[in-house]
Amino acid sequence: MPKINLLQAVNSALDTAMDADSRVVCLGEDIGEFGGVFRATSKLQEKYGKQRCFNTPITEQGIVGFSIGLAAQGSVAVAEIQFADYIFPAFDQIVNEAAKFRYRSGDQFNCGGLTIRTPYGGGIAGGLYHSQSPEAYFCHTPGLKVVIPSTAYQAKGLLLSAIRDPDPVIFFEPKAIYRAEVGDVPDTDYELPLGVAQVVSTGTDITLVGWGAQMHQLHRAAKMAAKDGISCEVIDLCTLLPWDADTVAKSVTKTGRLIISHEAPRTGGFAGEIAATIQERCFLSLESPITRITGLDTPFPLVFEKEYLPDYLKVFEAIKASVHF
């Protein structure tokens, strides 16, 4: 199996999808000949032609609106929003249109062929407009699916599933680890199920839940904790909407403790939703309060990025506090 990075895995998924189904169309800013600012669509225009892989004007609402119509017509639209920070001009098209398209028509029409890919997250010295993690806004919208991979293998398998899923999907790509995250990825066409979390490492004392680039921090913190004799169960959520509450609840029932970590600000972040559900389901199993290790309730900083981000040290401290509560 070839070793490729997460970005190459995204490219491989798009290539695989376009090769397997001539209805698949990729569009977005600079994604044509140039191959996208991160090169996620590299060589796709050359291979599949300008009609199926093309540049759009700089208009996020136009890209998403166009893609909804394209999907409603029967094509499979894979739109790229260059940075998740720039998805907001398309918020109305995503929240009021894509998410409600099937419902409002009584299933006469749908735009399930729509997938929106967008790089998210900090760690690249991007400041407040190239670092945000806006997943929680979209998790609050019934009708959407929200997917975030953390490994190259997941990126290809989950993206292929997202593209072929009958509902519109927002696929957030952890750009900080686009190149750093390398793994075995089959050349073949494979799918990983949406809505299913992955127990990455099993443990008995505490459950750590995260997604995307944050998984690295959780793994590192778990290793530190292991040296102190604390056994962590690490869960990668993979899909945030709909999220796999069963897997998390099962784990917390066993460990009695839960830490959830995300880069986004704490208030209204998705960790709150997980915490609320798990305290309902696992109240009698809990040995300590559920803890959130998140970004601060500020805009994303530039020079204080390191301080802001919920890193492995913050998680490690939270693990100790939870275990010794």
Added chain:
Amino acid sequence: MVDKNLVTSVLKFTEAKDMPISTLSLLNADGEILEGAQEPKIDKHTALKIYRDMNYIRVLDERMIGAQRQGRLSFYVTCTGEEASVVGSVAAFSSQDMVMSQYREHAALRYRGFTSKQFMNQLLSNDLDLGKGRQMPIHYGSRDLNYMTISSTLATQIPQAAGYAYGQKLSGNDTCTICYFGEGAASEGDFHAGLNIAAVSKCPVVFVVRNNGYAISTPTVEQFVGDGIAPRGVGYGIPAIRVDGNDILAVHAASVEARNLAIEKSTPVIVETMSYRLGAHSTSDDPTSYRTSEEEEMWRQKDPIERMKKWLLGKGWWSDQQDHQMKDEYKKEILGALKSQEKRQPPVLDHLISDVYQIPPAHLREQYSELLAHIDKYPDHYLPNPTKGHDSYHKPAAQFS
């Protein structure tokens, strides 16, 4: 890039008046072809279908406003005054072309074949409503008639129409999309996004903008300063035409050419129909607070239906007797449909959670089960007909598992 032939040493700003767009007009107020104009080709069958559907919608609107006042409907929006803009344009398109409309174009849906009962099912949110009782009255949609379900959000259908048309072009079946909106919606960002992306992607889509003078209470002078909407199309590199929207022949002729252009040249086209919203914005609006009865009367004199009738009478294709008979039949048919369809049940409760996703996910099914258990405790409060129990209301959620 600068065109060398257009380099000048004269410092001069270009203004809207330097690039005026004229209005295509073929019929005078008496329904006669204007001097110097040529009558466009339109067969008798099509002309009479257009005329009948314009009248149908006029009657439907009158009756539904009445029904709303009687409390039989919660809300209604009329097409009154703009029937020629809508029917004249949609009649130039193939039934296979997609219609993506705003909300004041139900005359186009009628032209496609929507029946009185279908209108009532939607307006009354009953069990036969194609939208399963989810949207306010007038948010129609029909897959069978290639009429995209309407959403209240303004202008969102414009970039979507571009994408839909791009897909039609890719499938190579010589169909296109007709997209309606009003001059007020053209202030939304989606208008600009949609026109530009349609032009750049060479999408076979015809934008029909109904410039009817008002966006709820806001007159066009407070909506924009430029010369209407058509010049904006030119600005985006889109062929544009402005027509007298109360002149059925002008609207139809321009629309026929617009569709030809869209398909043959694979380009978006914009048609601006100049008309007037004779009715209120909706049943929740009262226009007397922002416009005069003199202004309304002036436009009533330009009624597109009256003008077309005169033209048809002049051609000997129609008679006053047929006119009376037609209107009576429509009244009867519509009131009959209202009466029969309002007796129907509401949709089953399962439609609270169906179609959010193709298959309801586990968390939604769980929420639904909790709701059903709660309803079981207070059936009198929730069930529309408690004596019939749940059978009249919902089926078991098991169908989703």
